Amino acid sequence: MSDNETDDALRSRFTDWLREYYPEKWRDPLSLRLRGPAEKTWLALLFEHGWRAPGWPREHGGLGYSLQQQLIYHDVLAQHGTARFIDFGGTLLGPTLIRFGTPAQKARHLPPILRGEALWCQGYSEPNAGSDLASLSLQAIPTRDAEGDGFILNGSKIWTTQADSADWIFLLARTAKTERPQDGISFFLADMKTPGITVRPIVNLEGEDEFSQVFFDNVRIPADALVHEVNKGWTVARSLLGVERIVNGNPHLSKKALVVLDTLARATGQQNVPAFRLARAQLACELHNAQALYAQICDAAIRGDAAPEQFSMMKVVSSELFQRVADALIQFGQGHAGQKDAMPYDGSTIDLHQIYMLSRPATIYSGSSEVQRNIIARSVLG
Ligand SMILES: Cc1cc2nc3c(=O)[nH]c(=O)nc-3n(C[C@H](O)[C@H](O)[C@H](O)COP(=O)(O)OP(=O)(O)OC[C@H]3O[C@@H](n4cnc5c(N)ncnc54)[C@H](O)[C@@H]3O)c2cc1C
Incomplete structure (x- = not known):
């Protein structure tokens, strides 16, 4: 893409690409949602052909599109009848890590998201914390052992979309009991294969197991799993929710x-x-x-x-x-x-x-x- 490509040229270039490369069996605008391996294949295809992460800055491997260009990008996908896919890594976590992550966190997590190798899920809601998210109680206690510094997680998350196929989860946990509950929350990243994490799928009214309850029993995560500062997770969470409402709006x-x-x-x-x-x-x-x-x-x-x-x-x-x-x-x-x-x-x-x-x-x-x-x-x- 040239820097001065017009909106019309972008629209027709992306439309032509979809016509040539989008698998016909996935043309279903509403009923079909790509999950697990199918979603990875689609994200990898986008990456391979230079169409991944329209909103990410170019220095982080994205397309660096303006909001207007991103709207065109999504409109073209809709017009072509592409299946839905839930790209928590690309839409929510990526922009958040770009803003709040350390250079090491960006270097480790952004490339696998771009290549479609790592799918993420969002661990915010808990059985007793949904609308009132700040009342969440999953605990993260600092620890120091033979493996070094880290945190031990205990509690559970619920309604976690695609937890059964995600490789990683970003989550909010309580690191302090404070007068204002928001002030004792931290934002962490955890590998779903970590011992102590159990995923129990929940079947919705439609009969689909699209979300799950995720249990954390003495789950040890390293110190560098913390994003931003301890007890400053609410700032990170709010920034991510803002992006989420733009996407869902x-x-x-x-x-x-x-x-x-x-x-x-x-x-x-x-x-x-x-x-x-x-x-x-x-x-x-x-x-x-x-x-x-x-x-x-x-x-x-x-x-x-x-x-x-x-x-x-x-x-x-x-x-x-x-x-x-x-x-x-x-x-x-x-x-x-x-x-x-x-x-x-x-x-x-x-x-x-x-x-x-x-x-x-x-x-x-x-x-x-x-x-x-x-x-x-x-x-x-x-
Ligand atoms: C399909 C689906 C996918 C989801 N995926 C995820 C996910 O991937 N990760 C994740 O963390 N969460 C996920 N969620 C959870 C979602 O964020 C929560 O369901 C939502 O925040 C509401 O919380 P709750 O279910 O606990 O309901 P509650 O907060 O208990 O609310 C129950 C009812 O009370 C109303 N209510 C609550 N507080 C007030 C108030 N102050 N004033 C007026 N009315 C109020 C609500 O509007 C609602 O009608 C998902 C939910 C659904 C349905």
Whole structure:
């Protein structure tokens, strides 16, 4: 890529590349999520062809794209119908280590993330700490033994997406009991193969074991597993959550679901039914608004002007719209939505049930809608 490549040129260069290299069997915008070895293969392919880590600075091996270029990058992926993949290493941990990691931590962890060799999972939530994350209790106690300085972890994390296939976990642990609970939290990295870590998959309503509870029984991690300073993990966690809400505030799932709604209407001859046209037009307007809001807030972020409550607003708007489009799929699904397996529709298949189930947790993960509304209300109403 040349430094002065236009946005249109970037769009067509990436589109052409996907047409040539993206495996056809993975073309499924909503139902399919690449996991484990399949996700590693896809990330490695991106890396090999110079398309990995659009937002990372070039000196750390990324593409150094502006926010505008990153939006184009993700839009092209959506337009091509690429499968979902959860790249915690590339989207969340990488930018965090670039900001807070030591040179040794960056040198050790960034290259395997880029090459697709190391998959990461996020260990924040605990059985008694979700929305109120600061009340977390997994303990990290400093230790000094024959192996040197380190920490011993005890406790558990829950709802840990892809813990069963991740090589590493980044996690928050309590290192001190302080008056303000946030002041006694530290941010660590742990190899999932460390003795004492046990992963117990949890099957969701859809029947998928996409998340797990992760148990830590006297897990010894080295001193250099600590990111930033002891008891300063809340600063690292907040920075990472900000990035997470930008990622999850993108209305791309609603956009993909609306494409599915159109396919469904064509296949069942409902395009001209007044009730369908009204619902479809309303959702299209809402998507237009959500995309405009996303662009506006991203623009403010580029200028360094975006306030945290704006990211919360974006997250609420996108996740709730996705649920409304999924509701419309059920409404116009002509009874098929009650069945679990993909229904054949005019040469393609649509799993309405799965899309609906995918939409339900969108208002919970990455901060529930209620909690986001609290953040917005506090900032607006004081
Ligand atoms: C699909 C999925 C994937 C996830 N993946 C991960 C992951 O990889 N790693 C990870 O660490 N976590 C993950 N989570 C956990 C997620 O972050 C939590 O579920 C979320 O933070 C909510 O916490 P909780 O489940 O403990 O619910 P609670 O915090 O107990 O909330 C229960 C209900 O009470 C409401 N509520 C809570 N506090 C308030 C308040 N102050 N005001 C008003 N209402 C309130 C909430 O909105 C919610 O409706 C995942 C969750 C889901 C659904």
